[in-house]
Amino acid sequence: MDIKQLSFSYDLRKEQLQLQEINCGFQHGKITTIIGPNGCGKSTLLGVMSQNYKPRSGEVILDGKAIASYKPKELAQKLAVVHQQNEAPPDLTVEKLTSFGRMAYKGLFSAHGKDDEQAVEWALSCTNLLEKREATLDQLSGGEKQRVWIAMALAQQTQILFLDEPTTFLDIYYQIEVLELVRSLNASHGLTIIMVLHDINQAIRYSDEIVVMKSGRVHLQGAPRDVITEQTIQSVYGVRSVIREDEEAGLTVLPVGI
Template sequence: MEIKGLSFSYRRGKSLLTGLNLDIPMGRTTAIIGPNGSGKSTLLGVLAANYKPDAGSVILGGRTLAEYRPREIARKLAVVHQQNTAPDDLTVEKLAAFGRLPHRSLLSPEREADREAVEWALSCTDMQDKRKKPLAELSGGERQRVWLALALAQRTPVLFLDEPTTYLDIYYQYEMLELIRRLGKEHGLTVVMVLHDMNQAVHYSDHLIAMKAGQAVLQGAPEEVITAESVKAVYGVDVVVKNDPDTGMYIVPVRRGYKGPR
């Protein structure tokens, strides 16, 4: 997936993305990081064809997104948004089944391929035993997994996630990230996700894109682009970047005025 000279602004608003040139490595996991208002979710929205760029192009499979029909795009990429809503009485299985709409019309009968895709998606997200439960009876972590199941049921090679750990406690955050990493590796998915937590981004991605003021200021493997200097440049925060033999790279903010251990 290539992004060439991409710019975007809301109508009559200020420019939110400016002249982006990026590569999304296929079959790998990319995390988009950056401070609030830097354009992370906007970039994801343009890549998912939710927004039309003012200039430049997004190329997928040798064609620009503008050349695809909406149903074709939905067969190429799936999106899990930051906030999702559905009727509380809708069951897990029925919500996941909406992921098959790009492959058939709303009124056409369900096919064996549709049932297999939904079953696979529920199995991947460990929601098979809760298939008949309404959404109202699910925890926050379970709800997020159902929306992920809906996206997986589309059976697309590309999966976008906008802050998939938002509103989840630390247990469910890491459960979700472990699940996403496992799915990516086992099924060769190209995953692109927006994350706020730098340590999560470093541990759960193969490729990083760091945004600041609508521009991509860093891109590359986490161990190559994350330094104390680069974090300071992007976030304006002093940090220490360390490597642990057990946990790998991690980032620790430094308190203002901190003089080191006494």
């Protein structure tokens, strides 16, 4: 997936741009994390890349074709999205919600076939939810609910998975659980994963590449240890920091002041 000269505004009548002349690419089979301060355009960029928003100029290219030229179901067979906030009836079962991911392959009144059953089974297995398949959403923890939404995305059986702040509202245990799942999906199934995170240290630990955004632009892109420096943290976040490396924890950013 490549982004070429992309600009976007929520209000086409105004000159203020939320995204400005973005050029970047995302490697197949890698985990890429987008980071940056609040309001810098991280989630907006993900929204444009998934065709939720129409750019003012520029384009997003997927498999050599502009995503604007894909039909909705065709694009849904290429990439799946887990949004920052998700809602569903609390009495819906885990298996039923997961099965909604198969809508990308079905007509409005199509029956549930063998391929659909196998895809749902695989998605529940990947997310360790087989034993919870009959549970309703109101019986699940926050981390389990997040895994169900990921399972629904996996049931689409795409090669690209977008995750918009998947650890938001989760305590540290469930944050790590979700990120370990992301790493496993990439390592075991070769999924290309593009996600937005707030936590810089989690981005370093769980990413092959990091895209650093500032004020609606791509400030830097590259391997974590190449782009995450004390100078980068100061210029992007306005925070003084110390970067340490530990044998077990790896590269770690320690904020020390403003």
